[in-house]
Amino acid sequence: AQSVTQLGSHVSVSEGALVLLRCNYSSSVPPYLFWYVQYPNQGLQLLLKYTTGATLVKGINGFEAEFKKSETSFHLTKPSAHMSDAAEYFCAVNTNAGKSTFGDGTTLTVKP
């Protein structure tokens, strides 16, 4: 079985500050990990993914995430928040070919 826990349903940062969105997973086999972003009234868009290889992965819009097996974590970061980053962020884990399991989401608010 696989599961995802996103710590903090709401995160608020000031523009220009570091963004850190937390994701921990549970999986009995090596996981494939994803972050998606959902802007208001839109579908989910893939931000970045970890499959194999380098544990630090870079995605779109300046985001990156690091896979830490020992901590079963895949936290999402961005050095400097922009107003346009305000959105809902979902972490997902996939160990089966058929489907991903999503976390409950984290709402990111960026204050001017």
Add this chain to the structure above:
Amino acid sequence: DTAVSQTPKYLVTQMGNDKSIKCEQNLGHDTMYWYKQDSKKFLKIMFSYNNKELIINETVPNRFSPKSPDKAHLNLHINSLELGDSAVYFCASSHEGGVLTYGYTFGSGTRLTVV
């Protein structure tokens, strides 16, 4: 040139009615999905089709019936709509096995409101 398109974008209907949501993808993907996102933004898979064959059928009331006429289309028909069916329904697609390495491509969603 939208990759995964859903229609309609908004759907308001009365309890007891039957409605359909259509989805089409032009990415050449083999597998298509329906996800439900509730008011708290929780995402839950409902169905998955691979090349017109049903491969995932989660615990969904049998009032919900997916239909895939070809691998580029996956429609969702809902009978006897209930208030609790109000949600945003997302269609998604991926290559067979590609959801592992490439993830999903999502449509923009259909907001269903049952009154």
